[in-house]
Amino acid sequence: MQQFSKQTYSDQVAQLIRQRIRSGRLRGGDCVGEAALAGECGISRAPVREALYQLEAEGLLMSHPKRGKCVTILTPDGIRNSYELSGLLESAAAVNAAKGLSAEVHGKLAALVGRMRDAVRAGGAFEEHASLGTEFHETILSLSDNPLIRSLASRSSRVISKFLMYERWRTLYTPEELYDRHNRIYEALCSGERRRIENAVREHYAESAERLARYCVPPDDKPRGTGKAHFPEE
Structure with a gap:
C-alpha cells in the first residue's frame, strides 16, 4: 500500500x-x-x-x-496542434521580451546557452540538457507581462514532452542538436528582429511536433483498460 x-x-x-x-x-x-x-x-x-x-x-x-x-491518447494532429500553440504563445512572449532585454536577463540566457554547450562537451546526461532547456524557455516566458500567455505556453505542450511521450522525448535530439536549437533562439533574441524571433521559436516547436508525431500510432475508438486502476504491483 x-x-x-x-x-x-x-x-x-x-x-x-x-x-x-x-x-x-x-x-x-x-x-x-x-x-x-x-x-x-x-x-x-x-x-x-x-x-x-x-x-x-x-x-x-x-x-x-x-x-x-x-x-490521454495522443494523435499526430493533437501533437502538432499542442506544439503549434506553444510556438505561437512563446514567440509572442519572446518578441515582448526582446523589446526590453536587460543586461541581467541577457546574461542569464547567455549563461544557460553556455552551460548547454559545456554539457555537450562534457557528455552530460539527458536530464541535465532537459533541465537547462526548460530553464531557458521559462526565462523567456517569465518576461511576458501577460500571465495567461505564460500559463498556456508552459502547459500546452509540456504534458506531451514531460509525461505522455517522455521516453520518446529522451531520444528525440542529440545533445548537440539541443544546444543548437536553443542557441538559434538566443541569437534571434539578441538580434531584436521581430520576424527572426518569431520564426526561430515557431520552428523550434514545429520541428519537435513533427518528430514526435512520427512515433504516434492512431488509436482505436475505445480506450484500453477496464475502468479499474491499471497499477502493477510495486
Whole structure:
C-alpha cells in the first residue's frame, strides 16, 4: 500500500499518477479507477477524485462514458496542434521580451546557452540538457507581462514532452542538436528582429511536433483498460 503523509492527499495522488504515466506504467487509453486507487493508497475517494479532475484539467487524463478517467491518447494532429500553440504563445512572449532585454536577463540566457554547450562537451546526461532547456524557455516566458500567455505556453505542450511521450522525448535530439536549437533562439533574441524571433521559436516547436508525431500510432475508438486502476504491483 502506498504510504501518504499529511501533505495534501490530492496533490500526492496526482504526483503518483504523473510518475506512472511518465515511466510508461500507465499508457494512453489506460483507465484509472477512483475506488481502486483510493484503496491502494489507503485514503478516501474524495482526494482521489480531486486529483483526477486536476490531471484532466492538465490534459493528462480524459473522461470517457462508463469508463471514467483514462490517460490521454495522443494523435499526430493533437501533437502538432499542442506544439503549434506553444510556438505561437512563446514567440509572442519572446518578441515582448526582446523589446526590453536587460543586461541581467541577457546574461542569464547567455549563461544557460553556455552551460548547454559545456554539457555537450562534457557528455552530460539527458536530464541535465532537459533541465537547462526548460530553464531557458521559462526565462523567456517569465518576461511576458501577460500571465495567461505564460500559463498556456508552459502547459500546452509540456504534458506531451514531460509525461505522455517522455521516453520518446529522451531520444528525440542529440545533445548537440539541443544546444543548437536553443542557441538559434538566443541569437534571434539578441538580434531584436521581430520576424527572426518569431520564426526561430515557431520552428523550434514545429520541428519537435513533427518528430514526435512520427512515433504516434492512431488509436482505436475505445480506450484500453477496464475502468479499474491499471497499477502493477510495486
